[in-house]
Amino acid sequence: MIRSVITGTGSALPAKCVTNAELAERVETSDDWIVDRTGIRQRYIAGEGEYTSTLATEAARAALEAASIDAAEIGLIVLATATPDHTFPATATQVQAALGCGGGVAFDVQAVCSGFLYALATADSLLRTGMAQKALVIGAETFSRILDWEDRTTCVLFGDGAGAVVLEARDVAEDGPGILASRLHAEGAHKDMLYVDGGPSTTGTVGHLRMRGREVFRHAVVNLADVLKEVLDDTGLAASDIDWVVPHQANARILDATARKLDLPPEKVIVTVDRHANTSAASVPLALDVAMRDGRIKAGDLVMFEAMGGGFTWGASLARM
Structure with missing residues (x-):
């Protein structure tokens, strides 16, 4: 049977790490309050020159390296994000251009925190129909740019980053991957x-x-x-x-x-x-x-x-x- 197999993973984080103690200098909160209610101790915040597209591209490159394939082999990119670089074009097309794998399919999916699951299911369906043989499925966000930094109940919860997987359509046994x-x-x-x-x-x-x-x-x-x-x-x-x-x-x-x-x-x-x-x-x-x-x-x-x-x-x- 044809299945979509995960053959590589990658991730990327902004350079700046912000601890709870550092955040407490900016908003009325404390490390104990945040940890007790959420388990969060730190988060990464995008800085100058760091965008959803750049983080997504870095994660994609790491996934391609883990899968030992060239970007030119990718025929499909599905990128899940609620914080695209622009209203349009899709951030996936910017990643496609940065990787140098133009000519295939590239589009964004917006389902917020469920976005990666929506993107994964979509890419899986397209691979099994033969639309492409190899795909990048990416989740990338710069949520720090839509936070109200005066609202301590929400701004302490979120961070920025990206993760990616390479999916390959393969003929496998029923108990295969x-x-x-x-x-x-x-x-x-x-x-x-x-x-x-x-x-x-x-x-x-x-x-x-x-x-x-x-x-x-x-x-x-x-x-x-x-x-x-x-x-x-x-x-x-x-x-x-x-x-x-x-x-x-x-x-x-x-x-x-x-x-x-x-x-x-x-x-x-x-x-x-x-x-x-x-x-x-x-x-x-x-x-x-x-x-x-x-x-x-x-x-x-x-x-x-x-x-x-x-x-x-x-x-x-x-x-x-």
């Missing part, structure tokens, strides 16, 4: 719980992020547990079969609560929220790259990806590495 199943959902009725109060069509401004944290938390735990069960049902597998969960890194409490709801031991959950904070669409591929490079995730492992973001949007994918 590749993406086994994906499920995606959206519910626009909850838009006012997590949104940006600006946009080209409504205000003509970029706007700032607004969030009702407690309500988002409650929806996240239920929705993520449900979608994980859906993917397991699709594959005939049980939670105990999963080797690793690579979740969206929003909040340590959400990660813990979701794991408990599925009876998953916490040691199976990849956690990077403490060092990266919430990087929206970048968080899942960033965490995956960390766990691939430190040797925790190995060939043959069953890995579950999951995320929920503004919209609401949420989803999960199960892959054998």
Whole structure:
């Protein structure tokens, strides 16, 4: 059967790391307050000359190197972001130009924190139809540029970064590697719980992020547990079969609560929220790259990806590495 196989991962972070203590000099907060409520200890903030496109390109190059393929072999780029360089063209086309792999397909996906899951499922579908043979799936954000730095309840939660994977269409055995199943959902009725109060069509401004944290938390735990069960049902597998969960890194409490709801031991959950904070669409591929490079995730492992973001949007994918 033809499956989309993850053959390389990469990531990129801005040069500037901001600790909780440094942030407390700017807004009314403290390291203890942030760590206790979120698990976050630091985040990376994009500086001059660092954009969503530059971080995405750096992550893509690292993924290509890990996959041992040339950029010219890439026929599809799907880039998930809620913070593009420009309203248009798509940031994916800028990455395509920077990599020198023009002529193929390149477009952006906007599903906020679930963006990478949406992009992964989209690229998987296109590869299995033969649209391309090799793809880059990227999550990249510069969320620091849409934060209200006077709102201590939100500005402490987010950071900037990018993560990427190379997907290759391969003919594999049933028990071989590749993406086994994906499920995606959206519910626009909850838009006012997590949104940006600006946009080209409504205000003509970029706007700032607004969030009702407690309500988002409650929806996240239920929705993520449900979608994980859906993917397991699709594959005939049980939670105990999963080797690793690579979740969206929003909040340590959400990660813990979701794991408990599925009876998953916490040691199976990849956690990077403490060092990266919430990087929206970048968080899942960033965490995956960390766990691939430190040797925790190995060939043959069953890995579950999951995320929920503004919209609401949420989803999960199960892959054998």
